Amino acid sequence: MALNFKTALCSLVVASALAACGGSGGSSSPASSSSGGIGSGPPPTTPTTTEKPYTNLDTREEASRFLIQAGFGGTDAEIDALVGTDAADWIVAQMNLPATRTLPLMQARYPAREDTDFNHSRMLWQTLLTADDELRQRMMFALSQIFVISTDSFFDQGYGSAYYSDILVDQAFGNYRTLLEDVTYSPAMARYLTYYRNRKGDPETGRMPDENYAREVLQLFSIGLVELEMDGSPKPGSPETYDNEDILGLARVFTGLSGHGPSFRWSDQLPDYRHRPLQVFDEAHSQLEKTFLGTTIPENTPGAETITQALDTISAHPNVAPFISRQLIQRFTASSPSPAYVRRVAEVFESGRFSAPNGQHFGRGQRGDLQAVIAAILLDPSVHDDVQDLNEGKLREPVVKFIQYVKAFNVTNIDVWAEWRFYNTNDPTSKLSQHPFLSPSVFNFYRPGYIAPGTATGDAGLSAPELQIVNEGSALGFANFISHYVLRPADDPVNHPGFQPDFTAEIQLADDPDALVEHLDVKLTAGQLSDAAKADIIDVVSTLIVDGEDADVARRKRAQTAIIMIMASGAYAVQN
């Protein structure tokens, strides 16, 4: 089949524009570049053969693998539907889905008052478990682990954290610079990193501006601590990107921001300030000169203009592309991405365009286009090649594992408010060691550079962030958590009416343990269980005697047993 070059039909700039493209997406709804049209982008790969591009999902294993990497895995039907299609088309279809935002959901559920962040963190769980716009939600979750807020830090701002997560939803396929600005002006981030109502210095009392955001916006949200090559590795000698003088200068920038209203006075904030952008009040904004990262913003520059210039300066730093690209790769496809992979994605970050092997175009050509970046991550050759490399793959995050369980078995009757376990799933001893928007600090659940002591990956110098929460201390908790949900709702629906799974397909295969395990292996691990593990699981499943009037119970038990064992296996722990 010849590669399919599509013409530009509509602009894919932001979420609303995507949705406005209409159509169901898929292979008949091409993505495109914007203003300049297709000719302004880099030329697509010239087709030299009639073979399908490497992004074509030829088998059920490949389809399952891609859904695990890009979304939350697939049901049998979703996997079947994807076989023979191109991964790029799935991405386009996902980008065209309407965005699921949590602020309207919060307002509907808690109309009388704003309610708490904790309820918003439950709303996030509910959304992640049920929303159809999986790629966008996964991107939201990924971005929430770079632009971190943690909702256990403020107790009365459920609308505020909803507004914040919606920024991540809206900019999931938007632009980095816009995202950085929206984050900076969000009341939730301002509260979390303490620049909310941060006042200019006072020479009389000696008071100085709060340095918190100045420091973390550089260290965590944009450029990091050392100068990077485009492939994400430190430049020779690891020169530091900024010093304390830069922080002093930049701290002056983030002054004078408060909830919107007629004045800086606390009492003047309008009631809906928590879900509207912050406002800069020049009377509280430092009028001093601000010098940082080699830029000087002259004294008496108005606050809004100052922040614009500062964010422009930060965003323009050459570190941003490799720094952000590497972390996004880590959240989707590789715990320790190769330098070449980081470079490929970082170059797309710079150009703002990506052309898929099947001719789909992503991005509108502006630096930091996240639509292009995510497509480049998910369509990279290393993601679609044979499963062999010792160093490839991503340790799955516990939250994503559980979502996959829910999606894979069409789990229904999902109401996390009715489940005490979902109040906080962070506990490693009995739950998942992870809860959306509930990391211990702005440093997320784990660090992108974490190298686990005493491990094979550590000996090989590979970063393995997820091992900071997926480890000896959390293995038992995960096994117990997943066992509960695989077993109890199906076994005892009267007492456990929530989270009802559909094991119909598995029960039908249960009389043939080999077929059952084979089927689950494709669905859950993309066919990557080792033969030895499969043999042992088949052996365990076979101990259950399917006979007599309890035969149906035993069949279900066989399915449940196999699911638990696969989800506890080493093969499942890593998507590759």
Next chain:
Amino acid sequence: MAYYNRRQFISRSTLGFAGAAMGLSALGHGTAQAANVGGYKALVGIMLKGGMDQNDTILPVDTPSYNALKAMRPGIFGAYDSEAETSSRNLQNILELNPTNAAQFTGRRFGLPRELSNIHGLFESGDAAIVGNVGPLLEPVTRESFQAGSAELPKRIFSHNDQQSTWMALGTEGTRLGWGGQFADAALASDAAANPLYAAITATTPDVFLAGERARAFRVPEIGRDVSLDLESKRYYLGWENDRDELRAKMSAFLRKNDYAHNNLFRRDAANMAGRGIENQIAFSERIASAAPLSTVFPDTRIGRQLGGVAQTMSLRTNLGVSRQVFYAATGGYDSHDNQARDIPLRHTELDEAVEAFHAAMIELGLWNDVILFTMSDFGRSMVDNGDGCDHGWGGHHFVMGGSVRGQQIYGDIPEVDASHPQYTGTRARLIPTTSVEQHAAALGRWFGLDAGELGKIFPNLNRFDRTALSFA
């Protein structure tokens, strides 16, 4: 105000500690080539994540210093309503410390906020000491050398994650060996009979502190947490039918083993950790269940439950087959950029109550003389405030506590409350450490039983500092 230069300071402090320092020869400066592992000893590190504000922990109580601090932190003292009679930061309500080396401070006096009343009691009774102005250093640094850029500095000072790592492992994030783990390694090397599994114990996350070449952090549950594999212990999970016992046994074996060959390194690690974790967690929990419970009640706080888990583990020491253990606990919430007056007293109270319970548990177990509990933190904080909080600093003050601590003393230094003092950075009055983490940790290591050779390997810059300055144990 007159300042001592560094040379004068060292000679003074060395003189001041001469008596104590003489005791050091018995603790590992001799010719022994290996760690002393006689008896039982345990180190318990508490990481106070976020950067504990030393200025709001060791408070000045002589009037000039108190007023100077208040003048530099009008926002924070205002938020404490420090002039109110009942305010914890009212000078009258600060618990004065009476260090035996008070003379070193020429009239300057110190106290603890009342939220730290138990730690204050331990200090006064000689069971706790303060190590002042300690932080990561590669060589001695002054403001002059700092500002001139001539001093060799630790990397990424002021960065949370990197300074946590530097405190615990002498290098920025990604450093692979922590000194706690290396202490455990040294003890294991000298004690062939010791069980390496239980040499390094965390009651929280597996941070780098406990990472050794052999020693790995073993996570123990917080006190009161009963862990088991539900598939085994909840019989209704898999059922009562005749075939179910075999199923239970086989599933359990599968989950505890997880040792399938994996070419992929991430899979290999994940599988090993899962199998080992489940097997060891259950085995440990069974040991706890079979042992006599502690009668000491620990506070139901994050740090309280963790120190309870530590004490519970120590109660099993004979059963676990170890004579040297390094423990790690951690609690967050110290990054007081704002709301300091609301948050820090809560953090202090939690710490103080947990320490007191731990003290009681050690008395109960007869181990108080065999443990040293010590605090660590990312960094200290700026003395100049930002309205209602303060910002990242460098040097900070820390506690060491235990029956064998030469307590009621302030080791190291607590520089004057004066931003122009040469031990502060030029802006925001951030302390430049006068005692290095390596010195501090080496003193703990000597007590733990490591000899000079072992300490020299772990702490490469130790010889750049006065090796006798710290003699708190």
